[in-house]
Every structure is written in C-alpha cells, then in structure tokens.
Amino acid sequence: MGKKDEITLTNQRWKAIFSNDTAYDGAFYYAVTTTGIYCRPSCKSKLPIREHVRVYVTAEAADQAGFRPCKRCKPDGKRLPDEEWISQIAGFIETGYAEPLTLNALSQAFHGSPYHLQRTFKRIMGVSPSRYIQQVRMEKAKELLLHTDMSVMDIAVAVGISNAAHFATLFRKKTGCTPTTYSSTYNPQHIGR
Numbered sequence: 001m002g003k004k005d006e007i008t009l010t011n012q013r014w015k016a017i018f019s020n021d022t023a024y025d026g027a028f029y030y031a032v033t034t035t036g037i038y039c040r041p042s043c044k045s046k047l048p049i050r051e052h053v054r055v056y057v058t059a060e061a062a063d064q065a066g067f068r069p070c071k072r073c074k075p076d077g078k079r080l081p082d083e084e085w086i087s088q089i090a091g092f093i094e095t096g097y098a099e100p101l102t103l104n105a106l107s108q109a110f111h112g113s114p115y116h117l118q119r120t121f122k123r124i125m126g127v128s129p130s131r132y133i134q135q136v137r138m139e140k141a142k143e144l145l146l147h148t149d150m151s152v153m154d155i156a157v158a159v160g161i162s163n164a165a166h167f168a169t170l171f172r173k174k175t176g177c178t179p180t181t182y183s184s185t186y187n188p189q190h191i192g193r
C-alpha cells in the first residue's frame with residue numbers, strides 16, 4: 001500500500017468530521033494517530049486534534065495503514081470482538097500507565113460507554129479497569145524500586161500517581177510494605193546500606 005491511499009484532510013472533510021456529517025459516510029474514513037483507531041465521519045466519538053487525523057478513501061486502506069476499526073461506528077461493517085477490544089485497552093494501560101488514566105478517558109479513546117467498558121473489561125480481565133491500572137502501576141513501581149536509584153516521589157510520578165503519600169498507601173496495600181522498605185530489602189544496590 002502506498003501513500004496514495006491516504007488523502008488530504010481538507011477543510012470540507014474536517015468539517016464533516018467535527019459535525020458528524022452522515023452524508024460523508026462511505027466517502028472517506030478518518031484515523032487518529034494517537035489512538036490507532038479509524039472511524040466513519042459521522043462517528044460521535046470525541047473530536048480528535050486535527051494534526052492527529054489521517055484520511056483514507058476506504059476502510060481497507062486505513063486497516064492496511066495499521067489502524068483498527070472503531071467499536072462504536074464500526075467503519076469496516078464488522079463488529080470488533082470484545083476480547084480484541086479489551087486487549088487493545090489493556091495494552092494501552094500497560095504503555096500509558098504514567099498518564100492520568102480514567103474510565104472516562106478510556107471510554108472516549110476506545111469509543112464505548114464507560115458502563116459498557118467497565119463491565120466488558122471486568123468480564124474479560126477479571127478486574128475492573130481502575131484495578132488493572134493500579135496493578136500495572138504497582139508492578140512498574142516495584143521494577144523501579146528494584147532497579148533504579150529514583151526517589152519514592154519520582155517513582156510515584158513516573159507511574160502516574162502525583163501524590164507520593166497516596167502512592168505509598170497503595171503500594172503498602174498491595175505488597176505489605178512501604179516503598180522504602182521494599183527498596184532497602186530487595187534492591188541489590190541498597191541491601192545492607
């Protein structure tokens with residue numbers, strides 16, 4: 001697939017996207033580079049930043065450029081299996097744990113209602129999205145406590161929790177000891193200090 005399959009985001013097309021104009025459905029598809037998802041112009045998902053939008057003539061072209069069909073507007077005419085949808089969201093959490101992730105932010109980025117996302121995520125992953133976010137953050141925090149010399153404050157921020165006291169509480173709940181104790185007990189550089 002060449003560059004020819006991508007077409008220009010003209011003002012007219014941009015207007016079709018931000019006004020959710022159904023008249024343009026089928027005429028083009030737009031993909032969002034930050035989420036990796038593509039939509040029909042009429043999709044009522046959150047309006048992306050214009051610079052992040054790529055436009056394709058066909059759904060196949062968007063697919064082959066590496067984008068995935070939106071669950072909400074189903075631009076490829078197929079329904080994305082729940083397992084695949086949830087694994088995309090889990091993957092997003094695993095790489096984006098440093099960001100302020102909320103159920104609302106996830107539901108906007110992945111085009112499903114917060115209620116539906118919460119229920120489907122829990123059914124497939126066995127834990128709620130917020131619990132999963134917390135698990136991922138605590139695992140990353142453990143890694144940093146074990147393998148770096150970063151302060152607890154810096155680690156809290158690095159895993160997306162700006163409040164160090166809140167971080168320490170969560171960490172203790174999860175592991176049974178404070179971040180400092182964990183580091184001095186298990187970090188090879190700190191043992192015996």
Ligand SMILES: [Zn+2]
Nearest residue numbers: 039043070073
């Ligand atoms: Zn959509």
